Amino acid sequence: MDSLKDIYRSAVSLLKGMKVTAINAARRPVTLQYPDERPVLPTGYRGIPALLSDEGGKARCTACGICARTCPLGVIKIDSELGPDKKRILKDYSLEASRCMVCNLCVEACPFDSLVMAKDFELADYDPDRLVYHKDRLLEFGRPYKHGNPFYKEPDPKPAAKAGTPTTGGEPA
Ligand code: SF4
Numbered sequence: 001m002d003s004l005k006d007i008y009r010s011a012v013s014l015l016k017g018m019k020v021t022a023i024n025a026a027r028r029p030v031t032l033q034y035p036d037e038r039p040v041l042p043t044g045y046r047g048i049p050a051l052l053s054d055e056g057g058k059a060r061c062t063a064c065g066i067c068a069r070t071c072p073l074g075v076i077k078i079d080s081e082l083g084p085d086k087k088r089i090l091k092d093y094s095l096e097a098s099r100c101m102v103c104n105l106c107v108e109a110c111p112f113d114s115l116v117m118a119k120d121f122e123l124a125d126y127d128p129d130r131l132v133y134h135k136d137r138l139l140e141f142g143r144p145y146k147h148g149n150p151f152y153k154e155p156d157p158k159p160a161a162k163a164g165t166p167t168t169g170g171e172p173a
């Protein structure tokens with residue numbers, strides 16, 4: 001009697017397994033033939049911290065050092081000097097990318113919107129020294145981006161006021 005139950009359970013289990021196989025056989029594969037097929041990376045994907053630049057192409061970074069103090073791994077180094085107006089000038093900004101855990105804390109801590117998590121991810125190298133990126137390379141990574149917050153949206157321009165509509169409140173004269 002027990003052996004009959006065993007055969008029944010095995011048959012049910014087999015049919016369940018075949019059902020799962022049949023369902024998945026009809027689905028489109030989710031894997032990509034990388035690198036021939038490239039993934040579409042979602043908004044907010046974190047590849048590597050990068051420097052943002054202003055309209056003139058210069059780093060927005062003010063060399064305040066908050067990101068370097070925030071980084072839990074201490075992989076950010078900032079080299080700066082005092083300008084003639086006593087403001088700090090960024091000489092170099094380096095990031096030890098092989099140790100960075102892409103946690104985004106430096107980007108969130110920056111009060112000047114000068115950092116962004118760029119989407120670059122194909123950065124493997126045999127020589128760890130080449131994974132220490134400096135200011136120019138970090139600016140290159142950051143060129144495609146305008147803001148550190150990837151979900152930032154420019155505010156809609158105010159709709160044009162209709163003719164005869166007061167713009168500062170109160171009744172029209
Ligand atoms: S992403 Fe995290 S680990 Fe990498 S540099 Fe920024 S704070 Fe440091």
Ligand code: SF4
Binds near residue numbers: 064068078
């Ligand atoms: S927190 Fe921002 S402005 Fe300050 S050093 Fe870091 S990147 Fe530059």
